[in-house]
Amino acid sequence: MALSNVLETPVPGFNFDNAARNSALEGLFDGGQTPKPLKTGTTIAGVVFKDGVVLGADTRATSSEVVADKMCAKIHYIAPNIYCCGAGTAADTEKTTELLSSNLTIFSLNSGRHPRVVMAVNILQDMLYRYRGQIGASLILGGVDCTGNHLYTVGPYGSVNKVPFLAMGSGDLAALGILEDGFKPDLELEKAKELVRDAIHAGIMSDLGSGNNIDICVITRQGADYIRPYQESEYKDNRKMKYKYRSGTTSVLTEEVVPLQLEVVQETVQQMDTA
Amino acid sequence: MLEETGPEWLSEEVKTGTTIIAIEFNGGVVLGSDSRVSAGDSVVNRVMNKLSPLHDKIYCALSGSAADAQTIAEMVNYQLDVHSIEIDKDPRVRSAATLVRNISYKYKEELSAHLIVAGWDRRDGGQVFATLNGLLTRQPFAVGGSGSSYVYGYVDAEYRRNMNKEECQQFVLNTLSLAMNRDGSSGGVAYIVSIDEHSTEEKVILGNDLPTFFDQ
Numbered sequence: 237m238a239l240s241n242v243l244e245t246p247v248p249g250f251n252f253d254n255a256a257r258n259s260a261l262e263g264l265f266d267g268g269q270t271p272k273p274l275k276t277g278t279t280i281a282g283v284v285f286k287d288g289v290v291l292g293a294d295t296r297a298t299s300s301e302v303v304a305d306k307m308c309a310k311i312h313y314i315a316p317n318i319y320c321c322g323a324g325t326a327a328d329t330e331k332t333t334e335l336l337s338s339n340l341t342i343f344s345l346n347s348g349r350h351p352r353v354v355m356a357v358n359i360l361q362d363m364l365y366r367y368r369g370q371i372g373a374s375l376i377l378g379g380v381d382c383t384g385n386h387l388y389t390v391g392p393y394g395s396v397n398k399v400p401f402l403a404m405g406s407g408d409l410a411a412l413g414i415l416e417d418g419f420k421p422d423l424e425l426e427k428a429k430e431l432v433r434d435a436i437h438a439g440i441m442s443d444l445g446s447g448n449n450i451d452i453c454v455i456t457r458q459g460a461d462y463i464r465p466y467q468e469s470e471y472k473d474n475r476k477m478k479y480k481y482r483s484g485t486t487s488v489l490t491e492e493v494v495p496l497q498l499e500v501v502q503e504t505v506q507q508m509d510t511a
Numbered sequence: 512m513l514e515e516t517g518p519e520w521l522s523e524e525v526k527t528g529t530t531i532i533a534i535e536f537n538g539g540v541v542l543g544s545d546s547r548v549s550a551g552d553s554v555v556n557r558v559m560n561k562l563s564p565l566h567d568k569i570y571c572a573l574s575g576s577a578a579d580a581q582t583i584a585e586m587v588n589y590q591l592d593v594h595s596i597e598i599d600k601d602p603r604v605r606s607a608a609t610l611v612r613n614i615s616y617k618y619k620e621e622l623s624a625h626l627i628v629a630g631w632d633r634r635d636g637g638q639v640f641a642t643l644n645g646l647l648t649r650q651p652f653a654v655g656g657s658g659s660s661y662v663y664g665y666v667d668a669e670y671r672r673n674m675n676k677e678e679c680q681q682f683v684l685n686t687l688s689l690a691m692n693r694d695g696s697s698g699g700v701a702y703i704v705s706i707d708e709h710s711t712e713e714k715v716i717l718g719n720d721l722p723t724f725f726d727q
Contacts, residue, residue, distance in 0.1 A: 391577070393577075
């Protein structure tokens with residue numbers, strides 16, 4: 237039977253190939269200041285409730301001081317029963333989750349089973365550990381499988397924490413305050429959604445790198461409900477976005493026609509094969 | 512003003528600034544740990560169980576870099592599983608400790624984790640092994656992690672041979688409590704695992720149930 241990691245067969249043991257490359261790169265830059273990867277400044281949170289898991293995220297992606305994307309999707313699909321929020325370097329979280337999703341789909345097709353959340357966590361941890369923190373992805377994985385409702389976080393260096401509620405990203409300290417205050421085991425669905433919404437809202441209010449809308453994803457045994465956006469920002473702009481003007485708005489004062497003097501320099505004929 | 516790089520703890524390595532302890536009594540071992548995981552100044556997980564099973568009657572206590580320690584524990588768990596199937600018996604504690612030591616020694620430049628291995632086997636009873644930096648030594652008790660420095664005096668003075676299981680558990684609890692009070696990187700709740708011939712018992716002692724001393 238084919239292994240689940242078909243796209244990338246891991247070599248046994250620890251792989252430190254990139255460590256040598258990285259220290260060589262550091263030497264190339266003046267003053268040892270390697271370019272820093274762009275981070276999306278984010279608030280993401282997750283809560284385990286009675287019937288499943290609720291994940292939440294803001295939708296702002298920043299590029300230094302400018303908001304690059306107001307409606308960026310930070311909750312990524314992994315499997316029908318597993319979703320993943322990503323904080324850290326946008327490209328890394330995107331690619332890592334796509335790779336994980338592909339591997340798990342292949343596993344599902346091979347074995348005929350739904351993947352378990354712990355399997356997704358193990359594959360992620362394997363990969364992130366092997367890259368020694370060079371992949372800047374902090375991920376919150378939540379899902380429901382035959383063994384129950386699970387919420388895990390995987391750090392960029394490959395450490396795994398299994399907890400009933402958590403928040404990550406630059407706005408996480410604000411969100412964590414709300415979660416610590418409001419979390420109880422076995423919450424009802426509506427209460428859990430409100431709690432996650434409040435947590436993301438706190439992150440948006442207190443952190444410059446988080447903002448705009450709030451996305452929520454509810455995962456239960458019945459399936460996943462990705463509500464995007466769950467709540468829109470009250471600070472929406474009313475730009476028309478259409479800047480076409482009807483002809484005649486600007487009056488024509490003078491008109492001058494100058495024919496271009498062109499001569500034929502070269503003429504070639506290519507036969508077209510119409511047989 | 513938006514920070515370009517974001518908060519440091521987002522990219523800083525997650526360490527288990529820790530207090531871990533394992534002691535041997537007549538007929539088994541008791542392991543104990545705190546539950547705080549920090550990334551720089553921020554506590555990332557306040558309820559992490561740092562006592563990780565390697566086999567039914569062999570546990571290890573994690574300290575140092577969280578990722579390194581967790582990975583070593585998982586690798587040794589797998590290797591011990593294979594080994595115990597091959598010999599068709601429960602593995603010896605010394606085998607588990609040797610497997611941990613082999614990884615710690617071979618990759619000593621790249622890894623920064625210290626695992627204390629403790630357990631019970633039929634041949635030698637309860638045993639505690641320290642594997643710091645790739646050495647392998649059997650000791651009556653071992654402490655590790657950043658909080659251990661504060662309690663060396665206490666354990667050296669209070670340890671007695673041939674304690675029974677309850678006295679050992681109390682000794683471990685006292686040590687953990689004292690260390691958590693003094694070490695900024697240790698805290699949370701206390702996890703205790705007691706292994707003997709008949710059972711492996713995992714317990715959590717919540718913060719307000721920990722033993723208190725003169726200043727509390």
